[in-house]
Amino acid sequence: MKTDNKIVIVALYNFTAFPNFEELREPLQACCAQAGTMGTILLASEGINGTIAGSRVGVDAVLAHIRDLPGCADLAHKESFDTENPFLRMKVRLKKEIVTMGVPGTDPNNIVGTYVNPDDWDALISDPDVVVIDTRNDYEVGIGTFKGAIDPNIKSFREFPDWFHAQDIISPDTKVAMFCTGGIRCEKSTAFVKAAGIKDVFHLKGGILKYLETQPEEDNLWEGQCFVFDDRVSVGPGLVPGDYDMCHACRQPITEDDKLSELYVPGVACPKCHDVSSPEQKQRFAERQKQMDLAQAKGEQHLGSAPLKVKAAEG
Numbered sequence: 001m002k003t004d005n006k007i008v009i010v011a012l013y014n015f016t017a018f019p020n021f022e023e024l025r026e027p028l029q030a031c032c033a034q035a036g037t038m039g040t041i042l043l044a045s046e047g048i049n050g051t052i053a054g055s056r057v058g059v060d061a062v063l064a065h066i067r068d069l070p071g072c073a074d075l076a077h078k079e080s081f082d083t084e085n086p087f088l089r090m091k092v093r094l095k096k097e098i099v100t101m102g103v104p105g106t107d108p109n110n111i112v113g114t115y116v117n118p119d120d121w122d123a124l125i126s127d128p129d130v131v132v133i134d135t136r137n138d139y140e141v142g143i144g145t146f147k148g149a150i151d152p153n154i155k156s157f158r159e160f161p162d163w164f165h166a167q168d169i170i171s172p173d174t175k176v177a178m179f180c181t182g183g184i185r186c187e188k189s190t191a192f193v194k195a196a197g198i199k200d201v202f203h204l205k206g207g208i209l210k211y212l213e214t215q216p217e218e219d220n221l222w223e224g225q226c227f228v229f230d231d232r233v234s235v236g237p238g239l240v241p242g243d244y245d246m247c248h249a250c251r252q253p254i255t256e257d258d259k260l261s262e263l264y265v266p267g268v269a270c271p272k273c274h275d276v277s278s279p280e281q282k283q284r285f286a287e288r289q290k291q292m293d294l295a296q297a298k299g300e301q302h303l304g305s306a307p308l309k310v311k312a313a314e315g
Helices: 023-037 056-066 119-125 157-165 184-195 207-214 256-260 281-298
Strands: 007-015 038-044 047-054 077-082 090-095 114-116 130-134 145-146 175-179 200-204 223-224
Touching: 007 056, 007 145, 007 184, 023 056, 023 090, 047 056, 077 157, 114 119, 119 130, 119 175, 119 200, 119 207, 130 223, 157 184, 175 184, 175 207, 184 200, 200 207, 207 223
Parallel strands: 038 090, 114 200, 130 175, 175 200
Antiparallel strands: 007 047, 007 077, 038 047, 145 223
16 A cells, blocks of 8 residues: 555544543534544544544654544554545534444443454354344445445445344344444444444454455455545555545445436436435535635635545444
8 A cells, every 4th residue: 555645534433431521522613623633533422533634744743643632542543544634624523423324322332243353253253153243334235345234235334223223134143243334333233232232243343444454355355446435435455546536425335337317416316316315405416516616717726625524444
């Protein structure tokens, strides 16, 4: 992987008790501003989650600040690199959960699945007695997943608990292996599944991103590309940016063939969302695209081109 690009992109999360998390926001926002980083960080009573990008010095300053927070001394993070910052602004936000499942009491600080290193992952999911579950949303699974994994076909992580309860192939003695983009959704999902009475629950340490970063492309069990929540849209082996673009109306990945469709209008609609948005929304999207085009013609960046929300460490 190339490391000579000037922008460092860092995905991070840590489950730890922040009883007074509201008080952490302003000092962290000030640190990010001084460091010149861009991105989004979420704070909740259960911990911290986010993705930031900036210079090596700036990113390291923010990481040092976070590692000084209660319970964050051993914070792990994942890095990738680019020639341009994929974010246009910096936000530190307060949330009820750092990754939203909507099941009260699901706490990875108390119970969690068994971590499996990327080096051992292929052997685990090749076991015919192991049920392998992709915990990501349907549009993420649609561009890449592990061979043989079950796709829950969910629109959001909130739907995962109901989907799981409806599965009759899973019993208390079933071995379950789960994975996501960066590991954070699996922290919640394995805690939830173990609390539901499943004894042998495993998840991929560091998520798909760590697997793609460390595992040789040949002979591994990953198929396709991995969706990421910034303007790279997707990455492949070695975390090299993929060949997907993003529809700025629905924020889903689109291919060059999608852009050749008569249903594709840049910034307004694509074959996946053309019949979803209202005429009023399409008009608003068209005006936003017009402003983006004008800004580009002037050599400027328009904030409307930034992702509507960043779930970066979600995975």
